[in-house]
Amino acid sequence: MDLVKVGLLGFGTIGGGVAEILLGKTDEIERATGKRIELVKICDKDLTSDRGVPVPDGVLTDRLDDVMNDPEISILVELIGGVEPARSFVLRALEAGKDVVTANKALIANCGSELFAKARALGRTIGFEASVCGGIPVLQSIRTSLTANKIRSIKAIVNGTCNFILSEMETKGAAYADALKEAQRRGFAEANPTLDVDGSDSAQKLCILAQLAFGADVDWKQIARVGVDAVDAIDVKYAKELGRKIRLLATAALGPEGLALSVSPTLIPEDSALAKVSDAYNGIEIVGDFVGSVFYQGWGAGRRPTASAVCGDVIDAALGRAKITFDSLELWGENREKIATVDAKKVSGRAYLRLGVEDRPGVMAKVAEALAKREVSIASMLQPPKASPDDEFASLIILTHEATSEKLDDAIAELDAAPFVRGKTIRLAVRD
Amino acid sequence: MDLVKVGLLGFGTIGGGVAEILLGKTDEIERATGKRIELVKICDKDLTSDRGVPVPDGVLTDRLDDVMNDPEISILVELIGGVEPARSFVLRALEAGKDVVTANKALIANCGSELFAKARALGRTIGFEASVCGGIPVLQSIRTSLTANKIRSIKAIVNGTCNFILSEMETKGAAYADALKEAQRRGFAEANPTLDVDGSDSAQKLCILAQLAFGADVDWKQIARVGVDAVDAIDVKYAKELGRKIRLLATAALGPEGLALSVSPTLIPEDSALAKVSDAYNGIEIVGDFVGSVFYQGWGAGRRPTASAVCGDVIDAALGRAKITFDSLELWGENREKIATVDAKKVSGRAYLRLGVEDRPGVMAKVAEALAKREVSIASMLQPPKASPDDEFASLIILTHEATSEKLDDAIAELDAAPFVRGKTIRLAVRD
Numbered sequence A, B: 001m002d003l004v005k006v007g008l009l010g011f012g013t014i015g016g017g018v019a020e021i022l023l024g025k026t027d028e029i030e031r032a033t034g035k036r037i038e039l040v041k042i043c044d045k046d047l048t049s050d051r052g053v054p055v056p057d058g059v060l061t062d063r064l065d066d067v068m069n070d071p072e073i074s075i076l077v078e079l080i081g082g083v084e085p086a087r088s089f090v091l092r093a094l095e096a097g098k099d100v101v102t103a104n105k106a107l108i109a110n111c112g113s114e115l116f117a118k119a120r121a122l123g124r125t126i127g128f129e130a131s132v133c134g135g136i137p138v139l140q141s142i143r144t145s146l147t148a149n150k151i152r153s154i155k156a157i158v159n160g161t162c163n164f165i166l167s168e169m170e171t172k173g174a175a176y177a178d179a180l181k182e183a184q185r186r187g188f189a190e191a192n193p194t195l196d197v198d199g200s201d202s203a204q205k206l207c208i209l210a211q212l213a214f215g216a217d218v219d220w221k222q223i224a225r226v227g228v229d230a231v232d233a234i235d236v237k238y239a240k241e242l243g244r245k246i247r248l249l250a251t252a253a254l255g256p257e258g259l260a261l262s263v264s265p266t267l268i269p270e271d272s273a274l275a276k277v278s279d280a281y282n283g284i285e286i287v288g289d290f291v292g293s294v295f296y297q298g299w300g301a302g303r304r305p306t307a308s309a310v311c312g313d314v315i316d317a318a319l320g321r322a323k324i325t326f327d328s329l330e331l332w333g334e335n336r337e338k339i340a341t342v343d344a345k346k347v348s349g350r351a352y353l354r355l356g357v358e359d360r361p362g363v364m365a366k367v368a369e370a371l372a373k374r375e376v377s378i379a380s381m382l383q384p385p386k387a388s389p390d391d392e393f394a395s396l397i398i399l400t401h402e403a404t405s406e407k408l409d410d411a412i413a414e415l416d417a418a419p420f421v422r423g424k425t426i427r428l429a430v431r432d
Helices: A013-024 A026-033 A064-068 A086-095 A105-122 A138-143 A160-172 A176-185 A200-214 A233-241 A303-319 A321-329 A363-373 A405-417 B013-024 B026-033 B064-068 B086-095 B105-122 B138-143 B160-172 B176-185 B200-214 B233-241 B303-319 B321-329 B363-373 B405-417
Strands: A003-009 A036-043 A073-078 A099-102 A151-157 A244-255 A258-269 A281-288 A292-299 A348-358 A378-382 A393-400 A421-430 B003-009 B036-043 B073-078 B099-102 B151-157 B244-255 B258-269 B281-288 B292-299 B348-358 B378-382 B393-400 B421-430
Touching: A003 A013, A003 A064, A013 A026, A013 A036, A013 A303, A026 A036, A026 A303, A026 B321, A036 A064, A036 A303, A064 A073, A064 A086, A073 A086, A073 A303, A086 A099, A086 A105, A099 A105, A099 A303, A105 A200, A105 A321, A138 A200, A138 A281, A138 A292, A138 B138, A151 A200, A160 A176, A160 A233, A160 A244, A160 A281, A200 A244, A200 A258, A233 A244, A233 A348, A244 A421, A258 A348, A292 A303, A303 A321, A303 B321, A321 B026, A321 B303, A321 B321, A348 A363, A348 A405, A363 A378, A363 A393, A363 A405, A393 A421, A405 A421, B003 B013, B003 B064, B013 B026, B013 B036, B013 B303, B026 B036, B026 B303, B036 B064, B036 B303, B064 B073, B064 B086, B073 B086, B073 B303, B086 B099, B086 B105, B099 B105, B099 B303, B105 B200, B105 B321, B138 B200, B138 B281, B138 B292, B151 B200, B160 B176, B160 B233, B160 B244, B160 B281, B200 B244, B200 B258, B233 B244, B233 B348, B233 B393, B244 B421, B258 B348, B292 B303, B303 B321, B348 B363, B348 B405, B363 B378, B363 B393, B363 B405, B393 B421, B405 B421
Parallel strands: A003 A036, A003 A073, A073 A099, A258 A421, B003 B036, B003 B073, B073 B099, B258 B421
Antiparallel strands: A151 A244, A151 A281, A244 A258, A281 A292, A292 B292, A348 A393, A348 A421, A378 A393, B151 B244, B151 B281, B244 B258, B281 B292, B348 B393, B348 B421, B378 B393
């Protein structure tokens, strides 16, 4: 069977890119793979908008049945996004005997367990390379080339919108709100950017990485997360003075207590590979016991890079390679070795704290005392000059040594209630 | 068939790492892949040296027939290195019905066409991920995830020894000879480092990348190459003054005239991802028409990272995934679309020139004239202060605009013969 027919659900930005590849490169892909992969149906409610891709007559339809009920379509590409109705459509496609390819991280993070069990029961596959880091083939690497490794840790910039915002704040000294507006103007950020900027999107992607790299079955909502909306222009400036840059990092680290997961704006050394990931790029560092550190960087979103990843998965499914990987990996499977995850409160790490404190002798000592009481020890302290000599309050920057999230929370709660502290203490993560 | 037996030829550094994984992680790999992969024979002349890996009785042998004639061994790992006898052993293993995995770039670069034709004729596979960039899963990415892309260009640091030498020169101001000695002391460079430092090793790896990414059947000896042995400490210093770092880059770029390939120490912007690749790391940037730029960094050599890649290939072969990829790709195949390569003399690029010139008025004009005659135009010129005011000769640094290699050669030949030029002009590449 050298002809493989594909159906596409969702003809938006990414759908347009996928159509561009599958309709425009059919011959090229056939030469490179020995399979003729034909996009025969595209289903979308909107039959009229111009997506910049010429679509042959009879391909575009608004009737779901045209795709689902066509027994010749063996691969369904789901690009609707969100949980429902994507979930129902994917289940229906699997039941109709189709393999599925999706770019939908919310769907995989929320329903991975259900969807993969269904696919396994039916002997079908689900490809989802495009759901994390867009065009960067990082899931493929973890699933195949790095199989001989025990993965020790992952540090990743998985949200291009947030990285663009931090880059703007860094290079232009922009305020958070202005940087967000610029991201929206350039089409990086949604009109409602909440899921990006509050760290939810990164937590969903981290949940997928944790499943692949560690076999950990994690509820993404349980991952401790702080978003870029917690970062002020002044923090970017102080970070710079400390020889660091701020990146929204999703991290997973395997320790004696299990797998520790977190999402937070993080101060990292300005010379590290992750600090060099700028604008809307994504980057990911994986450490394995044999391979050591491997670092990847590329476009994490956008029509063409995401379409590249989706079509890589389509080809993988068409060639039958996806089936082998899928069957051997047992993603979200019952039989996988269970791995303990560290409770969010017990996750340990260094922290950056910015407090507004009363500008008088003895206050620093009191702050240090509140931290010491919770066994949070101070690595360095910095008191930047006040904006005006008349200010009653001054900023105090503290980099702590390793401490659990719980102890930091307690110490910060005490400080925020103290009469010599103004407002709420800002807390970001620090990694070396 | 859930038990797969593996034989290993060559129990040196990498062989030790492969044995460590396959003997020590059998259960782990079985859990992750559903296959029990057993290393049952290791063949080496040396039966006594301690490789730091406990080997069960009956596994180590010095008789080649124990591996080749065992019909139960379905995968042969070749880690002897060099062309012969590795080539004969690989051919024999293929004829005996075994799949082959190798880390041997010299073998693939020199005999790829013969070996892959043989493997195809016999329905067998050859895995060679470890032959380029060690642990970085870059060949796998090109072969699978990026299939939907037309690759436009590759820029790669593929030799860790050379990168270490350049790093030493850069960070410690070391002379080339001292940096080379330090690389040898640390075990990065061979006692006879010629193939590394003259660019041959990089040209062999570029030849493999050109086959995979562009389907180009290239004789690596035809690739224009300059090695790190052409770089002087003073060039590293001048590069820095120009906001650049020097890296030994292997580059492939697809243009209207065909595929242009070259290996040369290259001045690249100090802020580029490749410039951040330091010490013995490797790095590679691939540009595809859809994915855009993807960048990878990791250990390109060494026992453990290389073993990680070798075992990734072993697992790929054991699962049957290698067969699918191998059959679809037609590497070094007769039926692949032929791609023209640009003759080394016609390869165009920017250049860095360092001349020793007589320190008197009018000389600069003569140099500029010699270049202009060959249509080599000057982007910038720099005359650093002389080491001593008594020196009759001064250094002259020139960055040119794009010019073909041929025209640069001609201009340099004329300059080197001129009475106002001392010694031979140093020429490195420049990329932006």
